[in-house]
Structures are given as structure tokens and as C-alpha cells.
Amino acid sequence: MSHATRVRPAVAGQPGIHPTRHAVPWALGAGVVGVQIAFPLTGGGTPTLTVLAVVLFACASVTHALLTRGPAAAVGLVVVAGGGGLAAEAIGLATGLPFGQYAYTGSLGAAVLGVPLVVPAAWIMMAYPSLIVGRRLTAALGRGRGVTTVLGAWALATWDVFLDPQMVEAGHWYWLEPWPTLPGVPGIPVSNFAGWLLVALLMIAALDRVLPDRHDGDDRLPLALWCWTFLSSTMAAAVFFGRPSVALVGGLLMGVVGVPLLVVLSRRGSDA
Template identity: 55%
Template sequence: MSVDAGPGTSARRGGVRALAAVAWVFGALVVLAQIVYSMTDPDERIFTTVASVVAFAVASVCDALARFGPRAAALLVAVAGGGGLLAETIGVHTGFPFGEYRYTGTLGLEVVGVPAVVPLAWVMMCWPALLVGRALVARSGVDRPFWLVVGVGAWALASWDVFLDPQMVDAGHWVWTHPTPGLPGVGGVPLTNYAGWLLVAVLMMAALHRGVGQPRVSRELDLRAGPAPMLYLWTYGSSVWAHAAFFGRPVVSLVAGVLMGLVALPFAVALWRAHR
């Protein structure tokens, strides 16, 4: 891994390596927490749920800091964390843009009616989704079509919720007032939710892609800068397996697997090509 030449290059390299190491530690904690989740009784999963989200959010922020610098990390927290809290606050009190829903109080501390862990979930997946969008729109630098990157990144983020929402509804963490119509075979979650996710994801991707600038490492997908690309693929693969074999929802596994797979599978190829 390299950074731009100039004064302080060695120090910057050391800083990138240290941040990347921290990001990888928290990435490993994500995997561990999710494995423990699968071995825990349903009534005792709240700790591993929150731990997984917090660890993933920390890994994403550290990855952004190592890969792009302080501006990117601050922007991620502001756009995904602050924007996620704003969207959820408006959503839970007005029904826009996701549809009418309410949290049931099972996710711990709440801020203006929204569990504090929820904005962290936006942070954790928003960052790898941006990397997916940038990687799959293969033209380099500023020449990449802006709205194509935004669209692909938004799909990478919003399609994940086809896995997430049915799982959280089934666990009793939130409920929908009008859960129909929904996606075929994906019960309990209205189509308005996914439309709202796509809208919010587009706004977040646009702000992040515009603001983070160019990476300070030699390759944008360099895994030595952090685990975010692998965590996106881990989330996809583990979600496909969990819904099919663990949660007993094979249709959700199929539908969400196809929708998120439209970007996850090409991204896996892009990541492999970047490191072969």
C-alpha cells in the first residue's frame, strides 16, 4: 500500500496501517458477533445484535479514515449517521418516506423515538456501499459518471434492507402499520419501505461520493486499508445462508439474494481482479 509522496509520507503510511489494523480488528468482531448470534437463543440476541452493528460502524469509519482521510470519515458520520437519524425520525413520526412503522423498544436507548443503534446501522453499510458503487463504475477518478456511481451505490445499500427488514420485523424490533403490498415472498414489509430506502440511499451516496474525494492509498479497494469491501461481501453471503438455513425463510434468501447479488457478485469479481 502506498500514499502520495511528499513530506510526512512515512508518517502517513504508518497512520494508514494503524487505522487499517483497528478497522480489521473491529471487522473480525463483526464476524464473531454474528456467529455468536446464530448460537444464541432468540430472547438473548440483543447484545450480539447491537455489538455487531457498533463494531461494523467503527470498522467502516476507520476504513474511511485510512482509505480517504479525516474528511471522508467525518462526512460518513455526518451524512450516514446524522442523515440516517434524521430520515428515521421523520419516518417514525410522519410515515415518510418509508411508510408507517414504529419501534417496539427492544433495541435499547432511543433518541427522538429512534433507537441509537439505528443510525449506526446506516453508517456501517453506507461506506462499503459507496465503495461498491465506485468499484463497479470502473472508469477512474473524476471521469466516473457521477449519477451512475450514486445509483449503483444506492442499490448496493438499499438492496441490503431486503435481508434486514424481514429479520428485524420477525425479531419484533419494529412493526409496520400497513405491511402490504410487499415483495413476493417477503412478508411483513411494504414496498414503500424499499422505495424510501432507495431515496435516502441516493441522497447519501450523492453527498458521500461528491465529498470524499480521491483515496490516499494506491488502490481504492486495497484490503490493506481496511475490511469494508470484505464486510460487504460477508454481509451478503452470510445473509443468503442465514435466511435460507437458519431463519427458515428461503424465499427471502432467494429474492434478496438476487436483488443484492446484482451488485454483490460483480463486486466480488472486481475485488478479486484488484488483488490477483
């Protein structure tokens, strides 16, 4: 066989090798975007839309991990992010540590240890793309695993600057002592952000050891979903939900990794 006609062997997880199989997480991701677009059209979302958005996003993250990194990675993601998120929330409810004193209202459905099941699913949905964001920026910087943990944790924790005000206003949970607050984010104690950052550091560090870093894998979906969350959350807070200060603070904090990530991705697209 001549060199011109030789067929290059397929590489598991390489972009374009299994278009039908990889359509599943992409379809789930498209569903996430569609449901989240409906939030401002319903005055900030309904409990059903909230649960649906989280479930679709979590399934997109888990199926992407399964298809690009294997069954053990998918299970590890659920155990570390879902189990870790559940444990952190249960401890938080019982002790007030590390987030502060808060309580759920019961509007989000079935719960375990007082924690709605959708909440650990939310940790799963966002921890995975945050890990990928940390890895992509670390690779661009030429740094080591510790930098991945810090950047990935920041990518995860800063998302809550947008999440908490929206969920409190929707009546899904409330703070017993909502002070002192994060500047520009009224009603949400600064301890919540500190707690999120602590849990995120532990969670991303664990995930970085459990999930293989496949450089030949197609990580466009988790990167796209994280960027969508960053940009759409900023716009929604500023334009649709009447929270310009939250848009400013959240956009700046999430932008610490979001802006460099967009630059890295745009440069890679230009090179390609």
C-alpha cells in the first residue's frame, strides 16, 4: 500500500473518530443551553427548569468523561464530585462549616441527609469542565499539577458568585446569617465563597488524580459549556435579572480564568 493511500488508525477519544457516539454528550450540552435560555423567559427559572438544566449538564459531563477517558473516570467523577459535594453540603447544613449557616426550603425535590439530590449533581456538572479548564490553562502556561488544582478550583468556585444569588431569590435556599457579604453580592456571606474555594481545591485535586489527562481527547464540549456558563451568567445577571453588581463582580472573578481561556482557545483555533 502506498503512503498516499495508507489509512491512519483510529485513536480512542480523538476528535472526529466516533462522531455518532460523541453526539450524545453534545446533544445533552445543547439541551443545557436551550433550557438555560428559558430561564430569563420565565422570570429566573422554575424548579423544574433548574433540575432539568442540572441533570442535563451533569449527564453531559459524565458521558463525556466516559467516552473520552473510560468507565473508571466516569465513576470517579460521580464518586469524587457527587459524593464529595454531598458530604460537603451535609456537613455544611449540620455545622455551618465551611460555607456558613444556611438551609434548603424543599423546593428542589428529593433529598439525602437534608441535601437535595440535584445539588451533588450540580457539583458533578461543573467540577468536570472546571478541571478541564484548569488543565488547558496549565498546559498553555507549561506548569505542573498544582497550578491545575488552583485554576480549576477558581473556575469552579467563582461560578457560585452567580449561582447563589439566583437560587436564593428563587427560594431554593436561604442564609441564616448572610453577612459579612462579598462586595457587590448582597445577601450572600463571604464565608460561602471561601467555603466553595476550599471544597473546590480538594475536589479538583482529587479529580486531577482520578481522571486521566488525555491529550488526544476531544475536550471541546466541557470547555464550551464552561465558557457558555461564564458568558451567559454575566449577561443574564446584567441584562435579565437586574443584578449589575453581581454581573460585575462575578464577571471579574470568573474572568480571571475565563479571559485567558478564551485567548488560549482562540489562538489554538487560529493555529488549526
